[in-house]
Amino acid sequence: xxxxxxxxxxxxxxxxxxxxxxxxxxxxxxxxxxxxxxxxxxxxxxxxxxxxxxxxxxxxxxxxxxxxxxxxxxxxxxxxxxxxxxxxxxxxxxxxxxxxxxxxxxxxxxxxxxxxxxxxxxxxxxxxxxxxxxxxxxxxxxxxxxxxxxxxxxxxxxxxxxxxxxxxxxxxxxxxxxxxxxxxxxxxxxxxxxxxxxxxxxxxxxxxxxxxxxxxxxxxxxxxxxxxxxxxxxxxxxxxxxxxxxxxxxxxxxxxxxxxxxxxxxxxxxxxxxxxxxxxxxxx
Amino acid sequence: xxxxxxxxxxxxxxxxxxxxxxxxxxxxxxxxxxxxxxxxxxxxxxxxxxxxxxxxxxxxxxxxxxxxxxxxxxxxxxxxxxxxxxxxxxxxxxxxxxxxxxxxxxxxxxxxxxxxxxxxxxxxxxxxxxxxxxxxxxxxxxxxxxxxxxxxxxxxxxxxxxxxxxxxxxxxxxxxxxxxxxxxxxxxxxxxxxxxxxxxxxxxxxxxxxxxxxxxxxxxxxxxxxxxxxxxxxxxxxxxxxxxxxxxxxxxxxxxxxxxxxxxxxxxxxxxxxxxxxxxxxxxxxxxxxxxxxxxxxxxxxxxxxxxxxxxxxxxxxxxxxxxxxxxxxx
Numbered sequence: 140x141x142x143x144x145x146x147x148x149x150x151x152x153x154x155x156x157x158x159x160x161x162x163x164x165x166x167x168x169x170x171x172x173x174x175x176x177x178x179x180x181x182x183x184x185x186x187x188x189x190x191x192x193x194x195x196x197x198x199x200x201x202x203x204x205x206x207x208x209x210x211x212x213x214x215x216x217x218x219x220x221x222x223x224x225x226x227x228x229x230x231x232x233x234x235x236x237x238x239x240x241x242x243x244x245x246x247x248x249x250x251x252x253x254x255x256x257x258x259x260x261x262x263x264x265x266x267x268x269x270x271x272x273x274x275x276x277x278x279x280x281x282x283x284x285x286x287x288x289x290x291x292x293x294x295x296x297x298x299x300x301x302x303x304x305x306x307x308x309x310x311x312x313x314x315x316x317x318x319x320x321x322x323x324x325x326x327x328x329x330x331x332x333x334x335x336x337x338x339x340x341x342x343x344x345x346x347x348x349x350x351x352x353x354x355x356x357x358x359x360x361x362x363x364x365x366x367x368x369x370x371x372x373x374x375x376x377x378x379x380x381x382x383x384x385x386x387x388x389x390x391x392x393x394x395x396x397x398x399x400x401x402x403x404x405x406x407x408x409x410x411x412x413x414x415x416x417x418x419x420x421x422x423x
Numbered sequence: 424x425x426x427x428x429x430x431x432x433x434x435x436x437x438x439x440x441x442x443x444x445x446x447x448x449x450x451x452x453x454x455x456x457x458x459x460x461x462x463x464x465x466x467x468x469x470x471x472x473x474x475x476x477x478x479x480x481x482x483x484x485x486x487x488x489x490x491x492x493x494x495x496x497x498x499x500x501x502x503x504x505x506x507x508x509x510x511x512x513x514x515x516x517x518x519x520x521x522x523x524x525x526x527x528x529x530x531x532x533x534x535x536x537x538x539x540x541x542x543x544x545x546x547x548x549x550x551x552x553x554x555x556x557x558x559x560x561x562x563x564x565x566x567x568x569x570x571x572x573x574x575x576x577x578x579x580x581x582x583x584x585x586x587x588x589x590x591x592x593x594x595x596x597x598x599x600x601x602x603x604x605x606x607x608x609x610x611x612x613x614x615x616x617x618x619x620x621x622x623x624x625x626x627x628x629x630x631x632x633x634x635x636x637x638x639x640x641x642x643x644x645x646x647x648x649x650x651x652x653x654x655x656x657x658x659x660x661x662x663x664x665x666x667x668x669x670x671x672x673x674x675x676x677x678x679x680x681x682x683x684x685x686x687x688x689x690x691x692x693x694x695x696x697x698x699x700x701x702x703x704x705x706x707x708x709x710x711x712x713x714x715x716x717x718x719x720x721x722x723x724x725x726x727x728x729x730x731x732x733x734x735x736x737x738x739x740x741x742x743x744x745x746x747x748x749x750x751x752x753x754x
Contacts, residue, residue, distance in 0.1 A: 226722045230725065233475045233530065233531075237475075237669065238721045241670065241715075241720075242718060245714025245715055248714055250707070252708050357662060361539070365539060368532065399546045406543045410519065413536050414526055417527070417528050
């Protein structure tokens with residue numbers, strides 16, 4: 140096998156880790172609250188800006204800055220839920236989609252207003268690892284590891300804690316859970332906070348590799364939706380697997396042609412698969 | 424002659440006389456409002472029945488790019504290029520629509536499939552940068568005033584074309600609204616299986632309205648391209664344009680004839696007004712306010728502006744005449 144192709148594949152598996160984290164967050168919110176957050180990638184953008192300003196402008200140490208960014212985005216998740224999602228909880232699904240779409244417009248333009256359209260980099264230079272004549276980005280390796288750890292922690296949380304069990308129960312049947320004495324509103328808030336925290340974590344990992352600008356959400360937002368739908372909306376493990384499938388298609392397509400065509404390939408693959416398996420790859 | 428008809432005639436007279444007395448900048452604004460109103464109306468043909476497509480950016484992009492590319496590379500007149508682009512859009516609408524409707528891809532899933540479609544067209548336009556100029560955009564060869572090339576430096580001509588297009592859009596909307604299709608499509612949007620059970624050909628009805636909507640959107644894109652004479656993948660296709668189409672239509676109201684037009688009028692005047700007011704230092708200010716309004720609109724007025732006003736009127740009328748049965752109230 141071609142060494143460059145292998146390098147592209149490995150680097151993409153590593154990036155797949157971050158996408159998987161975002162897919163988990165979005166799937167969690169969808170599974171529990173039954174609302175698709177179109178603006179999820181733009182909430183990540185907010186986290187990236189928070190990290191940029193804390194670390195690069197105000198000189199807060201990186202780990203502390205990351206922690207503050209994660210907590211901040213988590214709070215943002217709760218605020219979004221209270222202000223935008225809660226009022227439309229009983230509206231038709233499409234109105235919910237459109238309300239979060241309005242949020243997308245708002246976040247992108249507000250970021251443009253506040254920060255301009257400049258590309259900003261947090262300026263952390265991580266070494267590039269050389270491994271058997273292949274170059275692998277250290278930033279991506281860290282992102283991948285942290286992404287995996289995040290996924291495992293989320294899994295344990297959902298499986299082992301009381302509130303995690305309640306979250307899983309609500310995803311299965313939201314009417315019965317109320318009868319069992321679970322406060323739905325509280326669970327929704329916790330879920331939004333966790334979804335936000337995952338977005339914040341992903342923001343920290345992405346900020347290590349990419350410049351932040353107001354429209355960065357548009358570059359990976361659609362890909363995350365594609366991943367979630369392919370895995371089956373609400374299906375965590377499906378989403379996790381789909382993020383690696385999609386990132387491989389993009390890697391291999393990008394290797395033989397350029398990045399845009401590889402995305403065209405990935406989106407076309409998505410459309411075709413929606414016709415073959417309309418409820419996602421792993422639907423039973 | 425009824426009051427409404429008189430109002431319509433007065434409105435048309437003002438429309439015809441408009442270019443003689445307003446300055447070019449406002450004429451430019453009015454042309455844009457009319458062209459976008461046409462595209463929003465085309466979207467609302469589908470949107471009002473709950474088939475929310477995020478893929479209309481794709482049809483608009485094809486409509487704008489195909490005639491322009493054919494003109495620049497093969498000197499083919501837009502009179503052939505535009506029908507060709509319409510054909511391609513219709514074909515694409517069928518390729519995506521047929522399996523979607525056949526396999527009952529609805530709601531979220533339909534929205535996301537069409538979202539992917541608009542990404543495919545946007546990224547293809549960017550990726551084929553040797554031909555389309557990519558993100559740098561694309562400019563048609565200019566030949567001055569020419570019917571053959573459909574290029575008019577005088578805005579008056581495009582104003583006329585825009586008015587005609589807009590009327591075509593309204594006519595299409597009304598034809599569907601008054602036809603048997605509307606009943607069928609409303610039944611489908613309520614419950615597909617039940618609609619099929621009473622003998623409605625679900626697939627055909629949905630496909631027909633999709634094809635009409637896609638073709639009109641492509642036509643709007645083509646004329647918009649001929650008018651602006653500069654195409655950029657981001658401004659004529661892709662998610663941003665698709666979302667703009669969806670939101671402006673919904674803000675105006677998709678359940679009424681003039682709803683999308685009001686959406687276009689309000690959003691464009693708001694954007695322009697805020698831009699003039701804030702100046703170039705505050706890029707994004709206009710869209711920030713726009714975003715907030717959209718969210719508020721969807722939370723508090725899911726029927727759109729025109730729909731809400733009509734709802735209030737209908738309620739008043741009912742209160743005045745308690746015996747009258749509630750008619751024309753759609754949810």
